[in-house]
Amino acid sequence: MSEFSPCLDCGACCSTFRVSFYWGESDSAPGGVVPDRLIEQVTPHMSCMQGTNQPQPRCVALMGDVGSAVRCSIYENRSSTCREFPFHGENGLESPDCQRARALHGLPPLPSNPRGPGQAPPVAA
Template sequence: MSQDTPCLNCGACCATFRVSFYWGETDSAPDGHVPAALTEQISPHLSCMQGTNQSNPRCIGLMGDIGQGVRCTVYEHRSSTCREFAWHGENGQPNDDCQRSRARHGLPPLPFTSPEPNCIPVIAA
């Protein structure tokens, strides 16, 4: 994770949503990578990270205090749900779920500036 991401001083999404994903992403499946020991089965085809399937969720992989220094202990092996969750403003896109999770934990909203209309983002290869 880049050191300039606001995620390292947030962690609100990890303590707001159920982190569910296809069970085949766990390392109990041939090509899986999410540590199965840190998940629970929620249906025949879905798993979730332990701690997130409750009314006050907090992912077992989250280390630190919300709104302060946090990190994901399984970052390199996180699920597609986490890989696809962008912080508000990442890649020039808003994310209302990010903003709602921050508000739920008493954190201020992240600023957002939309890209210039004639700018074409450069994506490194």
């Protein structure tokens, strides 16, 4: 069953921000899952997804067109940064970074709580 997630037709965050994370999340480290072939080293202890450390970032794992149908090609193996980035209205909370990324790509803002008070929209698993 497919559940509502504005991320499935957005992808703005993946094309706005540098996706940095601790190098130990790389699959070349014990317990790491992020494919090493898709990351670059930023500092001795931090890595980022290829393509996101650019003046016009776009994560190498993002498939599709921003604002249309998008998906992450490594969704099950994405970094903690991606796992923890909330869309605006998720769990009834504001996300100024999500709204800013959407605006930079010409996408309309998301409502704070599209399902009503106390009802956060479900996310795709």
